[in-house]
Amino acid sequence: MRRILIVGGGYAGFYTAWRLEKKLRRSSAEVTLVDPRPYMTYQPFLPEVAAGSVEARHVAVSLRGHLRRTSIIAGSVTSIDHAHRTATVRLPGGPDRRIDYDTIVVTAGAVTRTFAIPGVAEDAIGLKHVEEAVAIRDRLLTAFERAAALPPGPDRRRLLTVTVVGGGFTGVEGFGELLSLATALLASYPELTLPDLAFHLVEADGRVLPEVTDDVARWVVRHLERRGAHVHLDTQLVSAVDGHIVLSTGEKYDNELLIWTAGNAANPIVATHTDLPSDDQGQLRVRADLRIGTDDAPIPDAWAAGDNAAVPDLTSPVSGTRTMPNAQHAVRQGKRLAANIVADLNGRRVKPYRHHSLGVVATLGLGHGVFQYRRLVVKGLPAWLMHRGYHVLAVPTWERKIRVLLVWLSALLFGRDTVSMAAVQHPRAAFAAAGTPGPAGDRVPPRPDRTPARVR
Template sequence: MRRILIVGGGYAGFYTAWRLEKRLRRHEAEVTVVDPRPYMTYQPFLPEVTAGSVEARHVAVSLRRHLRRTTLIAGSVIDIDHAHRSVTVRPADGPDLTIGYDTIVVTAGAVTRTFPIPGVADEAIGLKHVEEAVAIRDRLLTAFERASALPPGPQRRRLLTVTVVGGGFTGVEGFGELLSLATALLRSYPELSADELDFHLVEARDRILPEVTDRPGRWVVRHLEERGAHVHLKTQLVSAEGGHIVLSTGEEYDNHLLIWTAGNQSNPVVARHTDLPVDEDGLFQVRADLRIGTDDAAIPDAWAAGDNAAVPDLAADVAGARTVPNAQHAVRQGKRLAANVVADLRGKRTRPYVHHSLGTIATLGLGKGIFQYRRLVIKGFAAWVIHRGYHVLAIPTWERKIRVLLIWAAATLFGRDIVSLLSVQHPRAAFVAATLGSMHGTSQATALRSDPADSDADGDGDPPPSLGGRSLEGR
């Protein structure tokens, strides 16, 4: 049997494996997926997870539940040696493994792009994975609870201050959803006022949402500012040490929640740990049929798609253009890649990947959005409805579609759930407090403060931040 190895279980990897299961005959080939996480994250819904409009588990599609004829290996690929048809896998436990293959499909995705800015590594949370979205939501809800018990002043204002760095789709959608949630929370916290909310969106370029044209982009800026937000264009974050934000414009303020969405960069394994050809950006050189290589020299039995591949955009008006790294392309590339792998396996012709954009759409909070298809621009509630309709159709499996629709229906009747479960990030805290309290005859509260493992290192009242990052295969 032919051995097909898929590196990464994100959009492109999941859809490639899913389609291969449907297209391959039994005993024609065996498929293996290597990814450290047991699920695929539907990232377009992460901003709504931060706002409590979608439950976290509903954006995670179980690999084991839906890839029943695929072998799943929980681990991170750290080296690809195509000359010997093998990869090195680092599992969570135990020694590294060497896995052989006949055909490799690399859909390892990209990793978050960061810069050596003081304080960012200690203070910031990304918005690329479901765990990050949940942490952001819980921290905002906890901040409201704490602020409501304080008198008006700098400490209370700091708790209600949020900064998002990055004006792309993830940053703008996350910013808009959090602003919508914060505004809605004021109804449940009469002690607080809208004037105390301090939301900042920081973008180094002179515009946000580069995928839309200038006029809709300017409208989004005005829309956010009319809702009380501060949009800083042509501005960079200089420092975030101790929760104190310093911008390149000279503006400074104390901040509670810092969210980093300043784009992606090439996967380190793709860029530096493979003998397959990559370009100057650290992306695989890919032909139109998604085979690695060039039109003149294809690499046998090697394929790539998604954010780790420079896929030619045959539908673009500009020669040499590449597909943009978004879910719309990754999903369709995965489907085309599976069809081409099967065709190649059976000695048939492969087909090029061609996809004409369906437009760009962004949610800006509950009931607010923007949609653009060529010259057609739709704003406000209608765009928000289109956003929800498209993504509930796009999220894989009917099970997930139904779950998302049910939670939206419940929210329409009863509103968003505003319970914070920040303590789940430290599940042993209460037990440790009780144990130490019994040992030393102190109260649980005193015991908890005396335990350095669960103490508040930075003095802002938050549990120690979790900086565990996505492995190299994650999307």
């Protein structure tokens, strides 16, 4: 049997394995997928998870639940030696394991790009994983509870101050959704008012949303500012020590919640721990048919797709353009990659990846959105409905689609669920605070007599 190893269970890896199960006979290949998480995260929904519009578990697609014929290994690939067709996997709490393969598919994705800014490593939260989105929501809700108990002043102001660094799609969508949540929460907290809120979006470039035109990007900034946001363009974060924000413009303020969405960086496994060819940005060199290598020197039995691959964009009129690192491309690349692997195994010709963009759509909060396809621009509620419609169709499996639709329907009828579960992040705190019994059990009060009364 042909041994196929898939490194990474994100969009591209999940869809590659899913399609291989449908196209390959059981006797023809053995597919193994390695990922440290047991699920694929549908990342476009993470801003709505942070705002409480989508349940966290509904954006996590179980790998074992949907890849029934694929062997799933919970671990991280630490090195790839394609010359000898082996990969090293680090298992959680266990020894490293060597996996032999015949064909490798590298879909390890990217990692969050960070910089050595004081305070960021200690205080910032990313928005790349579902756990981070849940933590952001709980911290914002907890901050409202604490602020409502304080008199007006700097302490209250700090608790209700949020800073998002990065003006790409993740940053802008997350910022807009959290602003929408915070504004809606004011109805439940009569002690607080709109001027108590301070939401800052910090972007080092001179504009936001690089995938849309300049006019649309400027409209997004004006729209957010009309809702009370502070948008800092051509601005960098200088320091965030102890929650005190210092910007490159000289502005300073105290902050409670710092969210880091300043782009992606190359996966270190791809960039430095493999003999497969990569470019100066740490991405694997990939041909248009998703085979690793160049047109003149393809690498046999090696394929890649998604954010860790420099996939040529054949639809662009500019030579050398690469496809954008987004979900729209990763999903379709995974499907094309699976079809090409099957074709290659059966001696048929493979096809290049070519996808014309369907446009870009972004949520800016409940009832607010923007959509652009070439010169067509839709704003406001219609764009927000388009955003929801597109992503509920794009999220994999009918089971997840129905769950998300049911949550949206319940939110429409009863509003968002605004209960903070921040204590979940420290599950043993209450137990540890209760203490443990001493040698004679004197630290635990005697148990009251609970003998039931006799029933006559």
